[in-house]
Amino acid sequence: MSSPPGSDISRLVSIIKAAADNIESFYKSDPKKPSVPSLDDTEPHPLDDGVYPLEVKHSLQMLEGACAQLCTNLARPNHTMLNIFEPACLGVVLRARVADVLLDKPAGVPVAEISKHCGVESRKLSRVLRTLCSNHIFREVSNNVFANNRLSIQLVSSTPMWSLGVHSVDEPNGRAALYLADTLLDSEWGASYAAEHSPFNRATGYPHPLYMFFEGVPPKGAEQGARFAKGMVGWNEAADAGAIVTGYPWDKLPPGSIVNDLGGGWGHIAMQLYKQYSNLILKLQDLPERIQQAQKDVWPKECPEAVADGKIEFKAVDLSMETPIPNCDVYLVKSIGRHNMTSDLALKILSNTRNVMTPTSRILINEYTIQSTARVPNNEAKFNQAPLPLLPNFGAGRIRPHYLDMAMLTQLNSEERTLEDYIQLAESSGLRLVKVWDLGEAGLLELAPA
Structure with a gap:
């Protein structure tokens, strides 16, 4: 049984405050260095090598879970989905169109029935869905019975977000990311900015830039190019x-x-x-x-x-x-x-x-x-800088430009x-x-x- 949304927000904030206070007290109780380490520290804290007490582990788990859930509650669903696309589990539910199977079934569908519709073995599918549920994508109504929620409804195959998701996790782009290190460390390609010297080219063996592939050279690229174009609508909306x-x-x-x-x-x-x-x-x-x-x-x-x-x-x-x-x-x-x-x-x-x-x-x-993570005096800044102690470029709060920059590097050997x-x-x-x-x-x- 879910609670009213308004009460969830204040409860999550309280959990974050209490968990952070507990962890801060744990650090400050250390006799060798009674302080919370700064992110700028390069020397280890005395507690870094120890085993955290169980109550501290629980506080950290609650802090991480509550922060993620608070952001998920308050952000638009497509904003959240754009931040958490990842290749393994989402690749399964996108290509199997699981959200379509669950459409208009708020009471949920047993995983065995979902399996029959999408062709993924039920026990393995249950594990994939439960992993996503832990990240607030889909909802486990009861044991092994799953339903759509505010996030997973974005993954219905008629939406631009589905096209964007498949583009993000499917070939050629998903495989290209695995070749980023090989490409950057290559003695010739690593220093090149030619569009045909990208990790995409290395991964696929395709000799031309990705945009030519999407324009239908060869023809199979045209289908992916059309999907990419629809996916960009989803990106722009989010x-x-x-x-x-x-x-x-x-x-x-x-x-x-x-x-x-x-x-x-x-x-x-x-x-x-x-x-x-x-x-x-x-x-x-x-x-x-x-x-x-x-x-x-x-x-x-x-x-x-x-x-x-x-x-x-x-x-x-x-x-x-x-x-x-x-x-x-x-x-x-x-x-x-x-x-x-x-x-x-x-x-x-x-x-x-x-x-x-x-x-x-x-x-x-x-x-x-792209904004630097180095802070400058406010009267010299051309951007609005986030307040301390946040990074001036808002850190994870504005991570998408940097993700996009890496996508450009991986797919086109270009940049933001x-x-x-x-x-x-x-x-x-x-x-x-x-x-x-x-x-x-x-x-x-x-x-x-x-």
Whole structure:
């Protein structure tokens, strides 16, 4: 029997406080060094080599369990799922579509029946599900009877999160991660930044960059590429990609201001901007096949009034070779920091855009920006730093940019950029940094003509 959610929160906080107090008292009772060790210590604490008393072990278990459960209770479910994708157990339930079997069965389903539907031996499946239940994914209603919960419902196969999960744990990406060390230690590939020298290439023997594989070279890659594209919808939803719509002062722009969404696919952000700020004129530019999809399929279905009102213009562009529509007030740029985007190509795109800007135009780069874990004086910081004793980049609280950086290294031999990287790109393109807008996860860099 579950308790009301509100009471759970205060109970968890109390458990965390009591457990932390118990562990702190244990450290302070040591006669040789009566203090809690700092994370900065490199010398062992006298208690590090000893066997913790049972009550201290229990306190640590309660502390770890309560912290994880508190975060899980308070965060959106897709936020939590994005943080805890792991290959073994989730790979089983995703590919076996266990959440689908449990759909609309709140009383739960015996594992033997689940086994019949998904083809995994029941005793082994029970072990997998119980491991996930311990991490609050699925719910064990009674012994070996399992049901969906707030997290596992994200794994139903019709959701973008299912596609993202399978992409994360399935080949070629899951196997590629195992080859990261081999690739980095290789005398030739380790120093290379060529897109075809990634752990993905080493793991699969595929001689070209991953994005070519996803584009259907060979054909089997096209299916995974389509799944990846749907998975990125799940990522963007969980990572609050739409925060750009509310995190930037669009309402302060003069009526009739022109916003050009460059490389925005079918225009997810542009559509949100239209619905919230009807005084903006929108342009959507991307590769021809994406613009064709947006113009013929997506916008007429999802936002026909924008098309009818003439508030949206579609124009294909290859940003690596062509300049965008000139004289726009804002150029919104995504994906200039990763995937197959080398520094030379990013520089070319920014330079081409700079060439068509007016003196008052702005470029907004909406990207993850890697932040150092080294603290600087607040008056020198360009980011909001987390308060002490947290790491200034919020540590595990903002771990996803670093996970994504490792994914780029593993899959494409590329990287997420630091703010210093972006400033260097901007200055080389005749631009200057105006402001860093903190959107909570992905940031927004505002650039103006230098």
